[in-house]
Amino acid sequence: MIAALLVLAAGAAPPRVPPRSASPHGAMDTRCEGCHSVASWTSVTFDHSRTGFPLEGRHFLATCRSCHASSQDFRTPVPTNCAACHRDVHTGEFGNRCASCHDPRDWTSRFGPDAHSRTNFPLTGRHAAIPCEECHLDQRGRGFTRATVECFACHQADYARTLGTPIDHVRFRFGTDCKSCHFPTRFKGARFAGHDRCFQLGAGPHAGIACFDCHTSLASIASTGACATGTADCMRCHLCTVMTPRHRSVPGFQCNDRKCYECHQFTVTGGLRPRSGPGAGPR
Amino acid sequence: MRPGRKLSLALLGATAFSLDASAQRRSGAVVYATASRLYLDAGSRDGLAPGQVLELHRAGRPLGSCKVEQVSEKQGTCLGSGRPGDGFALSPLAGPAPSQGQRPSPPPPPAVMERRRAALAAAPHEKIEFREVPGALAPSRPRAEVGLRHTTWAASFSNLWHQERVDATLQGVRLAGGFSLDVEMSARRWSRGSDPISFRPNDQAQLYVWEAALARRSAAGGAALSLGRVRPWWTPGQVIFDGAQVGWRTSGGSEAGVFGGVVPDAVTLGPSLDHGTFGAYWAGQHTGAPDSALRFFRHEARVAFVNTAELGSRVEGEALLEARITRRLDASVDVRAASSDHGSSGLGAVRVDGGFRPFDSFALSGSFRYEGLSVPELDGPGRVLSGGAARHADLSAAWEPVDDVRLSAVSGLSTDLVTHLTRRWVGPEVAFPRLFGEGAAVSAGYFRDDGWAPGQSAWLQVLARSRGVFQLLVRASWFRTQSIAPADLDELGAAVSIQAQLGPVIGLRISALGRTTLNGQGALLGGATGQSGVLDAELSGFF
Secondary structure (H helix, E strand, O other): OHHHHHHHHHHHOOOOOOOOOOOOOOOOOOOHHHOOOOOOOOOOOOOHHHHOOOOOHHHHHOOHHHHOOOOOOOOOOOOOOHHHHOOOOOOOOOOOOHHHOEEOOEEEEOOOHHHHOOOOOOOOHHHHHOOHHHOOOOOOOOOOOOOOOOHHHHOHHHHHOOOOOOOOOOOOOOOOOHHHOOEOOEOOOOOOOOHHHHOOOOOOOOOOOOHHHHEOOOOOHHHHOOOOOOOEOHHHOOOHHHHHHHOOOOOOOOOOHHHHHHHEEEEOOOEEOOOOOOOOOOO | OOHHHHHHHHHHHHHHHHHHHHHOOOEEEEEEEOOOEEEEOOOHHHOOOOOOEEEEEEOOEEEEEEEEEEEOOOOEEEEOOOOOOOEEEOOOOOOOOOOOOOOOOOOOOHHHHHHHHHHHHHOOOOOOOOOOOOOOOOOOOOEEEEEEEEEEEEEOOOOOEEEEEEEEEEEEEEOHHHOEEEEEEEEEEEEOOOOOOOOOOOOOEEEEEEEEEEEEOOOOOEEEEEEEEEOOOOOOOOOOEEEEEEEEEOOOOOEEEEEEEEOOOOOOOOOOOOOEEEEEEEEEEEEOOOOOOEEEEEEEEEEEEEEEOOOEEEEEEEEEEEEEEOOOEEEEEEEEEEEEOOOOOEEEEEEEEEEEEEEOOEEEEEEEEEEOOOOEEEOOOOOEEEOOOEEEEEEEEEEOOOOOOEEEEEEEEEEEOOOOOEEEEEEEEEEEEEEOOOOEEEEEEEEEEEEOOOEEEEEEEEEEEEOOOEEEEEEEEEEEEOOOOOOOEEEEEEEEEEEEEOOOOEEEEEEEEEEEEOOOOOOOOOOOOEEEEEEEEEEEEEO
């Protein structure tokens, strides 16, 4: 009976409204329709770009709470610099300008060969397509310790690898300024820039010809700088059986290497012209 | 009558009484509240009408009043303050009860709804203020990221190089006892033909672990601990180590403590007992009021003994200061000095970054780097390849004369202090960051270079995107470089990158880069030219 009375008493009391959960947005005036739609309460369509911080890349997929975690009120300012949310693996070496190398889509670096030209070492030729660690060897700090910009410092081993070959850089005392002869695409196909002074290879009919297509040896080329090396072998290509009949009308013609050069310099300024007298040539 | 039957009758009576009370409500309640608006569980059916004033009460005591704003059949809104659970009296005389069968008016036609949506979209929003929040040094939310990646490097006259890798990052994964786990690692497998290489030529499989630490840090402050392979995040310039970092945090996010451990190998990151480090650190920050001059001030310092293979034993001191002054100026300075038994004492590094925005449409930014140490790099295990001390500076200005147009001028200077080789560059850039709404962006630039490798370069870049789903980037570039080869070097480059979001957590990126180098020849693809390229594909998941 007591229980029945209690139940009756409870029924007679004004209906109690159970307290609902607090507003997820805190104490702010809310225009629900600004973000929510009748399709789904959780499908929020707020145009964040109008706040001055457009949600680009992966930010677009992040939940609101990922950034607005410290407050229920979305009006509370949130830091907009990258370092406020993302830790810096470079420990400050590159400052706060993350966007110079990183894209909002992910943290994979976008610092490519084009961007590298804004350093002291433009990535030309083959350098544009090699892994970063080929030059930046220290893996601990992600700080990209400065590799030297001097060719020889990286390519000492390549220089030494010529030892005992017909182009033994050490024996022939070649210099260590690699770029004076080599293109950055490959070591083969080197060009001796000073060669054009004696015999043009940069253009004309002998352009791009390899050293050993003409020379029997490269000894003394770099050490003297003189045009006379005595190693040019013109007759290897220009056979006497072909050349002699062509020069029947040339007085004093002899089919040997030295005689070729006395008339055919192929220099940039001289071109193909007879020399005025016996001169130095590739003998 | 049996007690059970009595109870049933009583319950039946109570239910009937309650139903009757519900049909003739005498009170209503607030079910939801914002700062100025209350949402009610009563509407026109209960006699409420717009403009009516309701007297609110809480726990039987008068609270104040609110003014009915809108009503539907069963619900209503009321302008005023209160909170869920507050009650109010309902009076049958408060307003005309709707007749039985009266229905709410139909929704407005689509055109009206569209007009309302447009008006809402055009309403001004307050811009986000550039401001830090206290406790930014607190542990971030848990995050996991895994990436599968394949890269192929190709060049004419050369074998292909391939690399497959798995990158994994765990950040702040919560464990028992208040500990969390931080991991960052990469496993790589190489196949590189017979070309001479400089980096770990004999290691086909490589594993790098930059961080694998158990950490305990609370945003509320208290003891702070990291244990394992530690990447000391807020310890400027400190190399990673295998050991421990112990400190004390304040509730404001500042932290001070000590650390110590052994330093892993520079090339392989393998554990090593040959070298070590220990020291003390401080990290703190101050956040000003939104309208204060000093909005943010960060200060970190480190004093440490560091012993590494490349620099020997050193005592290093480093300090980092970063400040944001109003919303117009920000600057940071990082200075490192050291005393060493290998002759590398003195100023080790100075790094200065600054940004100045005198107007919202104009910004200046610049940086200066002085790296005083000639930090040697290890050319493979056991050999040392000297890297250069260097000095670098850059300055850029950007102006947005109208919306969606950005004009920039970029300049820079870099000097290798060992070889004294210097390069300078300057040039304009123009960008249209938002074409077709947010669907596309176009930018172009030209640079003129001077110094040991003078030349010129130009580029054009087009970006097409569907926000959050797809992005296509195409870039074409041209370079002419002098003094870096026996003849002037002309190069043409092209890059294409496609990024697609395949699902809420899966992303795909495929990018390709190609270069052709003319080697002083006129032909684009002649035998004397060189071609090189990189193909990169990555499937990544974010959780």
